[in-house]
Every structure is written in C-alpha cells, then in structure tokens.
Amino acid sequence: MRLPYSEKVLDHFKNPRNVGEIEDPDGKAVEGSPACGDMVQLTLKVDEKTRKITDIKFKSYGCASNIATGSIITEIAKGKTIDEAKKISWKTASEELGGLPAVKAHCSVLAVSSLREAIRNYEEKQGIVKDPEPTNEKVVKRRLSHVMNPLTGLDVIRTNLITDIKITNGEKKTIEVSVDLTEDHQYANNVKEEIKEKLEYRHDVEKVIVRFKE
Ligand code: FES
Numbered sequence: 001m002r003l004p005y006s007e008k009v010l011d012h013f014k015n016p017r018n019v020g021e022i023e024d025p026d027g028k029a030v031e032g033s034p035a036c037g038d039m040v041q042l043t044l045k046v047d048e049k050t051r052k053i054t055d056i057k058f059k060s061y062g063c064a065s066n067i068a069t070g071s072i073i074t075e076i077a078k079g080k081t082i083d084e085a086k087k088i089s090w091k092t093a094s095e096e097l098g099g100l101p102a103v104k105a106h107c108s109v110l111a112v113s114s115l116r117e118a119i120r121n122y123e124e125k126q127g128i129v130k131d132p133e134p135t136n137e138k139v140v141k142r143r144l145s146h147v148m149n150p151l152t153g154l155d156v157i158r159t160n161l162i163t164d165i166k167i168t169n170g171e172k173k174t175i176e177v178s179v180d181l182t183e184d185h186q187y188a189n190n191v192k193e194e195i196k197e198k199l200e201y202r203h204d205v206e207k208v209i210v211r212f213k214e
Helices: 007-014 062-076 082-086 090-096 102-126 137-144 190-200
Strands: 027-032 037-048 053-060 163-167 173-182 207-212
Touching: 007 062, 027 102, 037 062, 037 102, 037 173, 053 102, 053 190, 062 090, 062 102, 062 190, 082 102, 137 163, 137 173, 137 190, 190 207
Parallel strands: 173 207
Antiparallel strands: 027 037, 037 053, 163 173
16 A cells, blocks of 8 residues: 655654653643544653753544654754744644645644643743633633543544533632533542642632533
8 A cells, every 4th residue: 555655754654753742741631633533642841940941742533644743743843942843833744744744734734733822821821821811701712622531532522512601700710610521420520639739820720620410
C-alpha cells in the first residue's frame, strides 16, 4: 500500500517522541478538533527563572498525522522558552515533517493548538497573561468545550452534558456547574475533576462547585 506520507511522518508516527503525561504539570491542555472529533492532551514543565520548557509530553487520540505532529512539535519545543514555543505553527510542523496532505492540515492544527493552550494555561496559572479576560459564561463554556463527555467522545458543551452554569460575583467568583449525570455514575468523578481543572486556576475564580442531578 502506498501511503501519502513522507518517511519522516511515518518515522514519527511509528516511533513518536515524548509520548505520555507529566505528573503535576505546570501547564496542561486537552484540545479537540471540530473537524474530526479527535483529541490531544499535552502537559509541560517550565523552568520558573528561564521560562524554558524543560519537559513536554503528549497523548494523542488522533490519526497518524496528528501523532507525527505531536511528536515533532514537542521535540522542537523542548528547551525553548515559552515565547519561542508559541511561535511554532502547523506550518513549521508540516515543513519539518516534509509535508502533510492538505486534507490533514486540521490534524497538525490540533496538535499545535494543544501546545499553545498548555502554554496559556501555564501563563494564566502564573498570572503572566496581560489583561486577562474576566471569567464570564462565555469563557466558562469555552473552557468546558475542552472537557470530553466520556459517553460520546465529544465535548460536554456540544453534547449538552452541562445543564446550567451560575457565576456568583464577589471579590473572587464562585462558579457552579450542573452536570446531567448522577453522582454515582461511573464517569461522574472524572467529569468533575476535569471541570474543576479547567476553571479553578483562573485568576478571578475562588471556588468551583460541580452539581450532579438527584
Ligand atoms: Fe482527526 Fe487527524 S483525522 S486528528
């Protein structure tokens, strides 16, 4: 069978570098592709003084192009400062890989956006984002669109697993998220952890409460 992939893509697909998940990461992102529904998770560690990426790992639930891109961008990003790593684009990845079929562009975009989101996550946690957006319903929905509904493999917003979002304003905000699962559901705890993870680090959020249905 003749595949539309360069030798380098096949090498990174068959022997992907930096696969896995860093425990207690400084930055983390889970991104899903609206084009195909596939997901990528990326975790990284950053040196506080130099702001260089000291470790980076990815897990892909995507296709060969996505795995090869995850592999190459983590290889390029390792040792770079976060500002340098932000400049890595899908074009950089595709050139580095000797080209990708045009129909597969969204797969490398997915890997690259997981890198950018993980860096953003790090910057928000560290309070180094300039003029951070206040957390409102739109921001909450955007953040939660990166949480997967394990029942469908699509995100919890698109699949209406989130039934209500309440934001209480104070000096710092409390966010209450209602989920269309009972508390004893096998995935309830996972969903709860992921929702909290996506919102708790925000600069103006004090507390995240996840409510399940009776
Ligand atoms: Fe989904 Fe490539 S087809 S990531």
